[in-house]
Amino acid sequence: MQNLRVELGERSYTISIEAGILGRTGEIISDLTPARQVLLVSNPTVFPLYGDKVISSLHKAGFEVEVALMPDGEVYKNMEEALKVLDKAVDFNLERTGIIAALGGGVVGDLAGLVAAVYQRGINFVQIPTTLLSQVDSSVGGKVAVNHPRGKNLIGAFHQPLAVIIDPLTLHTLSEREYKSGLGEVVKYGLIYDESFFAFLENNASAVKERRGEIIAELIYRSCRIKSMIVEKDEKEQGIRALLNLGHTFGHALEKITDYKAYSHGEAVAMGTVAASLLARERGYITEEVFKRILNLYRILDIYKEFPPFDPEVVYAAMLNDKKVMYGKMRLILPAGIGQAVIADDVEKEEIIRAIRRAQNLAID
Numbered sequence: 001m002q003n004l005r006v007e008l009g010e011r012s013y014t015i016s017i018e019a020g021i022l023g024r025t026g027e028i029i030s031d032l033t034p035a036r037q038v039l040l041v042s043n044p045t046v047f048p049l050y051g052d053k054v055i056s057s058l059h060k061a062g063f064e065v066e067v068a069l070m071p072d073g074e075v076y077k078n079m080e081e082a083l084k085v086l087d088k089a090v091d092f093n094l095e096r097t098g099i100i101a102a103l104g105g106g107v108v109g110d111l112a113g114l115v116a117a118v119y120q121r122g123i124n125f126v127q128i129p130t131t132l133l134s135q136v137d138s139s140v141g142g143k144v145a146v147n148h149p150r151g152k153n154l155i156g157a158f159h160q161p162l163a164v165i166i167d168p169l170t171l172h173t174l175s176e177r178e179y180k181s182g183l184g185e186v187v188k189y190g191l192i193y194d195e196s197f198f199a200f201l202e203n204n205a206s207a208v209k210e211r212r213g214e215i216i217a218e219l220i221y222r223s224c225r226i227k228s229m230i231v232e233k234d235e236k237e238q239g240i241r242a243l244l245n246l247g248h249t250f251g252h253a254l255e256k257i258t259d260y261k262a263y264s265h266g267e268a269v270a271m272g273t274v275a276a277s278l279l280a281r282e283r284g285y286i287t288e289e290v291f292k293r294i295l296n297l298y299r300i301l302d303i304y305k306e307f308p309p310f311d312p313e314v315v316y317a318a319m320l321n322d323k324k325v326m327y328g329k330m331r332l333i334l335p336a337g338i339g340q341a342v343i344a345d346d347v348e349k350e351e352i353i354r355a356i357r358r359a360q361n362l363a364i365d
Ligand SMILES: O=C(O)C(=O)C[C@@H](O)[C@H](O)[C@H](O)COP(=O)(O)O
Pocket: 137, 138, 140, 141, 143, 152, 153, 185, 237, 241, 242, 244, 245, 248, 323
């Protein structure tokens, strides 16, 4: 078992990573709280695979359990579905001392976390992420949210979990597309923060693609460690945490324009990162050689899709809903080398339009 502690004062918690750990969910939670009720939020894809295991472990530890299933897919990460989960909590008479646990990917975790943040003004929340993306990214750091019709994650909160329980074995049932979506965020960590991790991914690309056990364990651990270090420095995204948003301003715009139906989050972030890298190259923040290295890693991991041919003005308009826009000015995260990134708050609209056009014209062989 690998444990990582996220140090946030009274909101500190442990990320436990271990093959087969789902069967110990009840024991782990009962060691942390005297709570007796758990509302388990999941979806019809994940619940049949792991629901029984988690519920029997919770029952064994003495918890009363109620289940709330929400439909699978980013398109359902909305207030309507959140209200249904809130109804379930009320019907269950879930006490303030009870727990909401999210069993599933980023959509389940984000929505269940938001419900936990607002139900009775906030109750304890446990993340049991079952996709690569949620294990390496969305389950850690306390960002919880649902989408607004006009923008991604516009309704949200910072609500740190009580625990994060990661079972890497769940990745074996993950579709190729979902797995690659998570890899998009894994590459991001190497690019913004840790050149040696980037090189690790370059050197182990085949093993990463084949989901080899020891490599998967290492990439989950190293990704969570990088994210934890950043979150510990800047819990509420006043500074360095914004770096975790590399590629997201472009990516969220692409997801939104296509009603969350055309691209996975990781695919959109990968396309967005390439556009941000092109902008950084134009500004001289990265060399042509670094740009090629970034593109090459996406290519060898097989996670890059060509930037779609939308009117750049339409993409730009959607980007203006981003939470990093401040006082009417667009701020973008740009790579400044492998393992380094900067927050640029002086990006002009024309630079963004040019970067989108270049990304659209990029031929990748
Ligand atoms: O944890 C963070 O901070 C991140 O920005 C991580 C992102 O990868 C993640 O997709 C996040 O949910 C996006 O946050 P948002 O504030 O841009 O909605």
